[in-house]
Amino acid sequence: MEFPRPIGPVERRLADALERGPIHLTLLDPEKSDPATSARLARGAVEMGSHGILLGGSTGISRERMDASARAVRAAVDVPTIIFPEGATSISAEADAILFMSLLNSRNLDLVIRTHARASLLVARLGLEAIPLGYLVIAPGMRVGEVGQVDAVARDDPLAAQGYALAAELLGMRWVYLEAGSGAPLPVPVEMVRAVRSVLRTPLIVGGGIRSGPEAAALLGAGAQVLVTGTIAEAEGAGPSLRAILDEVNRARRG
Numbered sequence: 001m002e003f004p005r006p007i008g009p010v011e012r013r014l015a016d017a018l019e020r021g022p023i024h025l026t027l028l029d030p031e032k033s034d035p036a037t038s039a040r041l042a043r044g045a046v047e048m049g050s051h052g053i054l055l056g057g058s059t060g061i062s063r064e065r066m067d068a069s070a071r072a073v074r075a076a077v078d079v080p081t082i083i084f085p086e087g088a089t090s091i092s093a094e095a096d097a098i099l100f101m102s103l104l105n106s107r108n109l110d111l112v113i114r115t116h117a118r119a120s121l122l123v124a125r126l127g128l129e130a131i132p133l134g135y136l137v138i139a140p141g142m143r144v145g146e147v148g149q150v151d152a153v154a155r156d157d158p159l160a161a162q163g164y165a166l167a168a169e170l171l172g173m174r175w176v177y178l179e180a181g182s183g184a185p186l187p188v189p190v191e192m193v194r195a196v197r198s199v200l201r202t203p204l205i206v207g208g209g210i211r212s213g214p215e216a217a218a219l220l221g222a223g224a225q226v227l228v229t230g231t232i233a234e235a236e237g238a239g240p241s242l243r244a245i246l247d248e249v250n251r252a253r254r255g
């Protein structure tokens, strides 16, 4: 018997990259950008040093669009292309892997576990690598907070974030993701990242509202190991904000 479930090649690659320091993932929304645009944005971000591409959004991605975007992005870059799902229609065998994520603080059980129960056999049948992840929305939460029917963790409640994060780890999830929401005016508070890092062994992903080098540096300093940015790449391509953030990530990798 293999116990626990073995780590797949994409997760292994990310974990190996983390051995040398923090990494950055670029989130692209296949509904906002057509497949060719997603491929172009992905290439720009990877040329600048991003370590992987997440494909996802909060609403309305059809299977066809996800397939086409994953195919285009995967052909354009040599880093992993990973689905950041919004529901069962996001599942595509064209990607390298899927974040098999439970929205830990949703009031809607579909998003905590029921959709997963409906989708798991398909994921296995497709041979799609599933990366087990606990996803926690921190205020303000933005669109994902609304669509996800979330009881957002208050920004001044690091203890609650610690509790959820450690519960996810004890349940066997191998990654924990703190999400302030795409376009959030401020990222997840640095103190909360530090508090969560102090109780976790799994890698810690932080995203939502990261727009500048100093913000990235503060989150990395607090122990974030994976930074995710979406809006800046979609707004300005591989522009100066993304460069400043990647400079911080790569500085931390060297130092």
Ligand code: 1GP
Binding pocket: 027, 179, 180, 181, 182, 183, 184, 206, 207, 208, 209, 210, 228, 229, 230, 231, 232
């Ligand atoms: C990923 O939702 C975020 O965690 C992306 O947020 O669009 O604000 O970068 P931004």
